[in-house]
Amino acid sequence: MSENNNAPVNKGHFNLEPEDRLLNYKKKLSKGWEEGYSEYRKQWNLLPETKEVSEWPLLVDLELASKCNLKCPMCPTVTGEFIEKRVTPFAKGLMDYNLVKKVIDEVAGNIYSLRLSWIGESTLHPKLIDAVKYAKDSGIPEVSFLTNGSKLHLSYMKRLIDAGLDNMTISIDGMDDVYNSIRMPLTFDKTLKKIRTLREYMKANKIDKPLLKIQGIWPAIKENPELYYDTFEPLVDLIAFNPLIDYLHNDDEIEYIDNFYCPQPYQRLVIGASGKVSMCSSDDFQDVEIGDINHESVYKVWHGKRFDAVRKQHQKKDGFLEIKPCKNCYYPRKTEANEKTNIRGREILIENYINRSQNIGS
Numbered sequence: 001m002s003e004n005n006n007a008p009v010n011k012g013h014f015n016l017e018p019e020d021r022l023l024n025y026k027k028k029l030s031k032g033w034e035e036g037y038s039e040y041r042k043q044w045n046l047l048p049e050t051k052e053v054s055e056w057p058l059l060v061d062l063e064l065a066s067k068c069n070l071k072c073p074m075c076p077t078v079t080g081e082f083i084e085k086r087v088t089p090f091a092k093g094l095m096d097y098n099l100v101k102k103v104i105d106e107v108a109g110n111i112y113s114l115r116l117s118w119i120g121e122s123t124l125h126p127k128l129i130d131a132v133k134y135a136k137d138s139g140i141p142e143v144s145f146l147t148n149g150s151k152l153h154l155s156y157m158k159r160l161i162d163a164g165l166d167n168m169t170i171s172i173d174g175m176d177d178v179y180n181s182i183r184m185p186l187t188f189d190k191t192l193k194k195i196r197t198l199r200e201y202m203k204a205n206k207i208d209k210p211l212l213k214i215q216g217i218w219p220a221i222k223e224n225p226e227l228y229y230d231t232f233e234p235l236v237d238l239i240a241f242n243p244l245i246d247y248l249h250n251d252d253e254i255e256y257i258d259n260f261y262c263p264q265p266y267q268r269l270v271i272g273a274s275g276k277v278s279m280c281s282s283d284d285f286q287d288v289e290i291g292d293i294n295h296e297s298v299y300k301v302w303h304g305k306r307f308d309a310v311r312k313q314h315q316k317k318d319g320f321l322e323i324k325p326c327k328n329c330y331y332p333r334k335t336e337a338n339e340k341t342n343i344r345g346r347e348i349l350i351e352n353y354i355n356r357s358q359n360i361g362s
Contacts, residue, residue, distance in 0.1 A: 007048040007263040012330050014351070015240040016229050016343050025238045029167060029211055033141040040112040040141075048263030051315065056110040057302055059268040061281055062103055063118035064125040066273040067093030070148055072173070072182055074217065074360050076247045076284040077119060085285050086119070086272065093120060095273040097127045099293060101134060103271065106298050108138035116145040118270060119284055123151040129159050136164030144168060144210075150186055152194040154201060161202075165210040170195070170236075173360075174220030175228060182220060182360060192231070199235045215240040218339075218350060219358040225341045225348075243352045244360065245330045247284065253355045256321075260332040261314035269302055277301050279310045283325040 015022065030037030043058055066086045068077045076082045087093040107114065114135050116122050122145045125131070135143045144167035152170070160168075172191065173179055179188040195212070202208075214232055218241050221228045225241075232239055264280040271277050277291040290310065291301030301307060313319040320326035330353060339350035352358060 006257050006260050008257070008260075008331060009045050009048060009263050012242050012245065013240060014242060014348075015238060016225065016348060017238060018344075018346060021238070025211065025213075028208055028237065029142070031208065036112060036141055044267055047266040051266065051311070053266065053303065053308075053311070056107065056299070057267065057269040058111065059113040059115060060103065060107055060111055060298065061115045061118050061268060061270040062095070062100065062131075063120060063271060063273045064095050064100065064116050064122040064128055064131060064145075065093055065120040066118070067124060068119075068121040068148070069124060069150055070121070070183060070186070072148075074182075074244060074247055075119075076249075079248065081285055082119075086274070093273055094125055095275070097130070099275050100127070100131050103293060103298060104131070104135050104138055104140070108135070108140055111140065113142040113144070114140045116143065117147070118272065118281065120273065121148055121150070123147055123156075129156075129163050132160060132165050133163035136166075142166045146171065148183065148186070149191050149194065152191075152198060154194075154197050157198050158201075160210065161207060167213065168210045169213045169215055169240075171216065172214045172232070173216045175224075175231065178220050178223075195232075195235050211238070212236040213238040213240060215242065217241065217360065218243050218352075219360055222339070222341070222350075226343050229343050243335075243350065244356065244358050245353070246328060246356060249328045251328075251356060254327070255334040255354045256318075256332045257334050259317065260320055262320065262326065262329075262331055264331075265307060265311045265314065269298060271298075279307070279323075279325065280329075282329040282331065285325075287324050 040058055043054065047054060071078050116128065116131055122128050132143055143165060146169045149170045173182045176188050214236050221241060229239055262280060269277060270281050271293050272286055275292055275294040276286055276289050277293060278286050279288040279290050290306040291304055313323060320332055326332065334354045335351040336354055337349040337351045339352065341348050341350065
């Protein structure tokens with residue numbers, strides 16, 4: 001954080017890991033581009049502090065699909081507003097593949113990381129594997145995506161491995177009946193079996209990538225976080241969690257941290273499945289459009305007047321409160337470490353958002 005402003009980097013993301021596992025995760029992820037990875041992480045923290053707009057974003061989020069095949073109760077994709085704004089108006093929620101290639105062609109050699117997901121389920125896109133391969137063949141160091149795990153059959157994963165996928169995050173909200181109730185029609189036993197089968201295949205064939213990371217919302221794992229950890233520790237590279245965020249935009253008694261400004265406009269560019277560019281990854285409904293990749297370049301949007309106006313607004317004291325998505329976002333919200341748990345003798349503090357219900361679906 002800078003002296004006069006609070007720019008909390010990586011807020012809301014926690015892991016259950018000891019230091020050696022965390023370091024090993026970073027070592028495996030950076031293999032083959034160690035210097036670039038070190039610079040990437042350095043700039044990720046430094047640029048928000050200095051308020052410097054780099055030549056290119058460090059990370060581009062490219063949402064291949066805005067729709068999802070699940071109806072998890074805490075997700076914005078289940079709301080009528082999301083479906084009306086982000087799925088129905090265009091191509092049934094899938095990004096045109098020519099647009100995918102256009103973005104990759106421009107950013108290859110200029111960015112460190114490409115994330116082929118945002119809100120929706122990217123494995124629904126019929127050309128996800130092609131996009132991964134195209135990005136890796138173009139020389140992008142880190143290509144990743146987030147998934148609900150519904151399509152992680154070994155045959156599909158073998159194709160992703162061959163395409164060169166670097167990192168994959170799987171949402172695993174709880175275990176057994178808790179998972180089944182949240183992630184229906186998926187079932188915990190079948191999802192666990194997919195991950196176990198994948199890990200066995202990778203181990204037998206001495207395959208390091210993609211790295212496998214799982215994450216869950218805290219209220220889904222809080223009853224027995226150590227069992228959750230013990231179940232997945234032999235199977236994945238990193239186990240993470242986050243407190244329940246107000247993705248449904250229900251909260252009205254929000255307490256904000258002092259002198260907040262957002263780090264994201266100095267780190268990443270977020271392109272929705274329609275090609276419209278959002279101000280950040282928390283603008284779920286794309287209320288603040290800063291560009292359109294159908295008609296503009298990534299470079300032009302990154303350095304454009306609309307994005308610059310967002311940055312300047314955040315530099316004003318409490319300026320973020322004049323931007324609708326920012327008022328609902330978890331980044332400026334105050335937290336309190338009001339829970340703790342133990343994982344194999346390690347104490348882990350849980351930072352929850354003040355006045356934020358931890359009841360799933362609220």
